[in-house]
Amino acid sequence: MEYTTPPFEVTFKGLLFDMDGTIIDSxxxxxxxxxxxxxxxxxxxxxxxxxxxxxxxxxxxxxxxxxxxxxxxxxxxxxxxxxxxxxxATEIPGARALLDSLIAAGALWTIVTSGTEPLVGGWLSVMQLPHPAHLVTAESVANGKPDPACYVLGREKLGLDASDSPEILVLEDSPAGIRAGKAAGCKVLGLVTSHTAEQVLAAEPDWIVRDLRSVRMVGAEGGAVTLQISDALAVSTPAATTTTPAAN
CATH class of the missing domain: 1.10.150.240 (Putative phosphatase; domain 2)
Incomplete structure (x- = not known):
């Protein structure tokens, strides 16, 4: 498999990050x-x-x-x-730069993880990574991934409702997490950091990239952010209303 998709841009109202395999590799x-x-x-x-x-x-x-x-x-x-x-533990390449740009733009984002609050808080402190205003952790929901409850709650913590789900991006590396994001009605970007490309593809994310070096914020307006995604495997056709080719 080759990661050769030309750059394209997608606009989202909020971003929901998994933790391990997406922001850090522990x-x-x-x-x-x-x-x-x-x-x-x-x-x-x-x-x-x-x-x-x-x-x-x-x-x-x-x-x-x-x-x-x-x-x-x-x-x-x-x-x-x-x-x-x-x-x-190490950082997933591109994660810190993406988080810093989202924070600078005042974008809506949070972490939705299968880890407990002490685990997530501990890693963010040890790695000196930004803490989101609201966390969704293992204790937050009755059922873990692939149940969509965690990403539904993540959306709610961003102040968004069900009609906004198609304009929310979930960033995930595990098949269980990818399926949870899709079941919550969100767009999902799958990272090939902990599983094979074939395993990630089988979970049916909207796009697949090797890591977050392929994701860059290129604009912010009215609370929404525009991301440029490059060097991806195309696994579905992005919605015409939210996606445009990247400017050369």
Whole structure:
């Protein structure tokens, strides 16, 4: 597969970012942490790692270790991850630049993640990344991704309603998260940072890019922002009302 789509522009009223695999890559830290936790609770760490990405810890524990499937344990366990393994995380290329440009423009954005609040807050602090005004975390909804509830709540936290969903962009790397964004009625940009392009494509996002170096804010007006997307795999035809070729 080649990432050769010519640049095009799309306008959105708000952006909803997944966290791990979209803003940061904490894979190395997560592997170390789940090995420690798995050994402590008597569950094969490899079994956990095979199904953990994009899913809430509490949902995995309900199946693998039901006695640990409570918020007190999960929040404590996840709070330790950035404290113990903060040096093992890296930024997704282009993420900081995109967030900085959105903040400078006063754009509507937030983070919608399967991690708990202590985990997300810990990573943002360790990585010195901006904190959104409102977070949607694992504790915020009854059902995790691929259920759309988290992205519906993210939209509401931006002050937008259901009719605005087609003009909201979800940025995701996991198939479960991509499906959640689509089920919420949003446009979805899939990143090939944690899964193969074939796995991301199978989840049916609107566009696929390698990372956020392919996304650049090029305009802001009336609360909406225009993004230029380049070097993408075209997986659907962008809506004519929101998409224009990029100016040369």
């Amino acid at each position: 894979t190395a830290a997560v592997v170390k942490h789940w090995h420690t936790v798995g050994n402590e609770i008597g569950v094969d760490p490899e079994v956990i790692l095979q199904t953990s990405h994009g899913r809430r810890s509490i949902d995995m524990l309900k199946v693998l270790s039901p006695e640990k499937a409570n918020w007190e344990y999960v929040r404590h366990m996840e709070a330790l991850l950035p404290k113990l393994h903060g040096a093992d």
